[in-house]
Every structure is written in C-alpha cells, then in structure tokens.
Amino acid sequence: MINKVLKTNTNIFLASKIGADPNPNGxxxxxxxxxxxxxRKSIENNLRSLGLDAGPSMVSPEGNQVVDxxxxxxTMIDFRNEGKIGAIGLSGVTLDVFKRAVPAExxxxxxxxxxxxxxxxxxxxACSDHKVAWIPFFPFGGNVPGWPKVSEHQEVIKIAQRLSLTPSQVGLSWLLQHAPNIFLIPETAxxxxxxxxINVSSIVLDDTAIANLNDLAGISN
Structure with missing residues (x-):
C-alpha cells in the first residue's frame, strides 16, 4: 500500500523500523x-518492498542477538553513507545506550x-538537550495487559471534563506541551x-491542568 502511495507522491518522509522480522507462525x-x-538484510528488504532503488509483542535480545x-x-552509518537511509533512529533504548550512540548523529x-x-x-x-526527536509509542498507555490507561486515570478524566475534552486528548496535549522535541504517533482505526x-494540535492545557498532571509523576512545575 505504501509502495503505491510513494509512486504518486514523493514528498513523504517515511520512518521504518528494523531489528525484528515477521514470524507469523511463531x-x-x-x-x-x-x-x-x-x-542490512532488513534494510534491503524494506527498499525492495517500497520499490526504492536507492534505498505489540515486546521482546528482548538474547543469545547471539545481543549485539554491541x-x-x-x-552498520547504520554505512547504510546512511550508502544513501539507503536518510537518518538513524533508535527504539527501546536506555539512557546509557543513547549516550554511546550520540556520536552517530x-x-x-x-x-x-x-x-x-x-x-x-x-x-x-537527554534527547531534548541533543536536539533529538522523541517519539513516544503507546502514548495512551494500556497496550500491554496490566498497564494502566491514560483514559482511565481519575485525574485525567476530571481535567478532561472541566475542559470539555476527551481523556485521550488530555494525554496527547500534555505530551506536546511537556517537551519541544516530542512527535506523536497515536494509533487509531x-x-x-x-x-x-488531529484536533490536539490546537489544544493548550491551562497552567492548573499542567501542574496537576505533572504531579502524577512528581515532575517539577
């Protein structure tokens, strides 16, 4: 589907992830x-499926998949130098790993x-300090069994009712106002x-709401 769109619109910035491959029978x-x-194989496969010549289960690496x-x-720098990717991103990393990877831009x-x-x-x-984009996945929480959901938190519900918003809008609005380098990828069908x-882009939470939401995790106002 993305391949077809790319053939008619080249003004698209596409981000894809590697590090895991489909295993439908597993x-x-x-x-x-x-x-x-x-x-390298994943990058080449992505480029092929996208028709480009230039080109939630949570798992943790183990065995020979633990790579420095x-x-x-x-390897990623080589891809960038070869023109197969435009930039390097990381996912599911710790602060220490990020600091080691920073020199790779x-x-x-x-x-x-x-x-x-x-x-x-x-x-x-740390990402904000280095002008690196922060893309939170599961921005609504609750995508893994047992995880709390933003829309079910009583303080979020209370603020949403006062401001005539949905709890999900409150959660997304807080993210956008919390840090200048946050970009949202909320899922929906x-x-x-x-x-x-989409309407969240025009919502600005008031100081009282921000202070109360920050207090949920002890963030200084």
Whole structure:
C-alpha cells in the first residue's frame, strides 16, 4: 500500500523500523534480527518492498542477538553513507545506550512513554538537550495487559471534563506541551478518534491542568 502511495507522491518522509522480522507462525509473531548482517538484510528488504532503488509483542535480545551498540551503529552509518537511509533512529533504548550512540548523529528515539508511563524521563531530557526527536509509542498507555490507561486515570478524566475534552486528548496535549522535541504517533482505526487526535494540535492545557498532571509523576512545575 505504501509502495503505491510513494509512486504518486514523493514528498513523504517515511520512518521504518528494523531489528525484528515477521514470524507469523511463531509463539511471538516477530523474531529478533539484531546482528549487522540482519540489519542490512532488513534494510534491503524494506527498499525492495517500497520499490526504492536507492534505498505489540515486546521482546528482548538474547543469545547471539545481543549485539554491541557500537557494531550496530557502524552498520547504520554505512547504510546512511550508502544513501539507503536518510537518518538513524533508535527504539527501546536506555539512557546509557543513547549516550554511546550520540556520536552517530541520532535523529530520533522511540520508547514507551505517556502521561502515566514516565520511566524514561531522563532519556527524554537527554534527547531534548541533543536536539533529538522523541517519539513516544503507546502514548495512551494500556497496550500491554496490566498497564494502566491514560483514559482511565481519575485525574485525567476530571481535567478532561472541566475542559470539555476527551481523556485521550488530555494525554496527547500534555505530551506536546511537556517537551519541544516530542512527535506523536497515536494509533487509531476510527475516523472519529483520528479527528480527535488531529484536533490536539490546537489544544493548550491551562497552567492548573499542567501542574496537576505533572504531579502524577512528581515532575517539577
């Protein structure tokens, strides 16, 4: 589908992820592909499927899939130098890994993060300091069994009712106002929810709402 769109509109910035490949018949529908040769194969496969010549199960690396970040960055830099990718991004990384990767000129980091899931706050600050985009996945929370949902938090519901917003809009608006380098990728298969998400770009939470939401995780106002 993306291949067809690219043929009629070249003014598109496309970000894709590698490091895991489809495994439809496995217990987990993806399998790790972390090694440099796996990364190269994934890049080439992506370019082929996109028709470009120039070109949520959570898993953790183990066994021979545990690869040093320096080796991975060397491979990604080669891809960039070859013109196969335009920039390098990281996903699911720690602050220490990010610091080691910074010399490779990282463009973006994508980690789990939301109004009620802020364990990577220090990493977000580091990204902001280095002018690296922060792309929170699961921005609504709750995508893994047992994880809390932004829309079910009582303080979020209360603020949403006061401001005539949906709880999800409150969660997304807080993200946009929390840091200048945050870019949103909220999922939806519903047109009404898509419009709600788009409307967030014009919403500005008041100081009282921001202070109360910051207090949920003890962030200084």
């Amino acid at each position: 217990k987990i529908p993806i399998k790790l592909a972390q090694r440099p040769e796996d990364l 970040i320096d080796d991975q960055m060397a 990282i463009a973006a980091v994508q980690n789990v993060y939301s109004l009620i899931s802020r364990e990577f706050e220090r990493l977000l600050v 519903n047109i009404e929810h898509l419009q709600e998400n």
